[in-house]
Amino acid sequence: MKRIVLTAVFAFATLAMQAQVKTPQASPVSKIEQTVGLTNVDIEYSRPSTKGRTVFGELVPYGKLWRTGANANTVISFSEDVTIDGKMLKKGKYALYTLPKADSWEVIFYNNTDNWGLPEKWDEANVAIRTIVKPENLNRKVETFTIGINNVDNDYAVLELLWEKTLIPVKFEVPTQKVALKSIEATLAGPTANDYFASAQYLYQSNGDMKKALTWVNKACDMKAAETPFWYLRLKSLVQAKNGDKVGAIETAKQSLAAAEKANNQDYMKMNKDSIMEWSKK
Numbered sequence: 001m002k003r004i005v006l007t008a009v010f011a012f013a014t015l016a017m018q019a020q021v022k023t024p025q026a027s028p029v030s031k032i033e034q035t036v037g038l039t040n041v042d043i044e045y046s047r048p049s050t051k052g053r054t055v056f057g058e059l060v061p062y063g064k065l066w067r068t069g070a071n072a073n074t075v076i077s078f079s080e081d082v083t084i085d086g087k088m089l090k091k092g093k094y095a096l097y098t099l100p101k102a103d104s105w106e107v108i109f110y111n112n113t114d115n116w117g118l119p120e121k122w123d124e125a126n127v128a129i130r131t132i133v134k135p136e137n138l139n140r141k142v143e144t145f146t147i148g149i150n151n152v153d154n155d156y157a158v159l160e161l162l163w164e165k166t167l168i169p170v171k172f173e174v175p176t177q178k179v180a181l182k183s184i185e186a187t188l189a190g191p192t193a194n195d196y197f198a199s200a201q202y203l204y205q206s207n208g209d210m211k212k213a214l215t216w217v218n219k220a221c222d223m224k225a226a227e228t229p230f231w232y233l234r235l236k237s238l239v240q241a242k243n244g245d246k247v248g249a250i251e252t253a254k255q256s257l258a259a260a261e262k263a264n265n266q267d268y269m270k271m272n273k274d275s276i277m278e279w280s281k282k
Contacts, residue, residue, distance in 0.1 A: 027070035037176030045074035067117040083173040085131040193223035230259035
């Protein structure tokens with residue numbers, strides 16, 4: 001019996017030791033975050049090394065699709081629409097695939113990003129855009145596959161794929177001026193209804209200036225006059241009550257209740273009914 005117990009303890013200890021073992025990945029994962037103008041570009045990929053092998057034409061055959069890295073598919077995302085070779089690529093996340101050839105490479109942005117390497121079944125409908133790029137020869141050897149974003153300008157940058165002595169440059173343009181002007185116009189147009197609502201809510205929750213809170217929540221409601229949200233009206237009723245206007249608070253709470261009933265929001269229906277009952281007693 002003692003021998004069985006000792007054997008079990010030894011086996012458990014061995015398993016515990018194995019669970020703690022850490023070894024380096026053959027193709028480690030790398031992540032890149034780069035802002036180009038006002039566009040965020042994120043890349044996640046695995047980096048194989050040559051390890052004495054001939055890469056292009058052998059390890060990575062010409063004329064066949066390549067996962068452009070190792071392990072799971074390489075994923076690139078853009079926070080804004082970008083332009084590549086005159087073609088619009090919508091903001092979002094894409095798998096990056098390539099079709100290497102001796103004198104040209106096809107770079108493909110693919111909508112489905114949940115593949116381990118290449119898709120089990122290639123679907124041309126998932127191709128967002130393709131572009132043809134001429135490879136460049138390097139005067140140095142790149143041992144480990146590398147993706148970089150270089151030549152960064154306010155309006156463009158170059159996505160670079162480097163391995164062995166080959167460089168694949170993919171220039172992309174970003175809509176910096178469009179995004180900047182949109183931001184400027186929104187700022188110069190003044191605060192939004194949500195800005196006024198959030199400011200009034202802060203004053204209410206922090207026991208700040210209730211008269212100012214009422215002014216701001218009124219502005220928020222006025223800007224949404226076509227269909228004032230029930231939560232705007234709820235806040236207004238609470239601010240009115242804190243300002244001592246119970247009659248006005250009850251009237252606003254009834255409006256909030258009606259809007260909440262229309263939206264079938266049980267929580268706000270109950271809160272308004274409870275408040276109307278409470279304020280009616282005083």
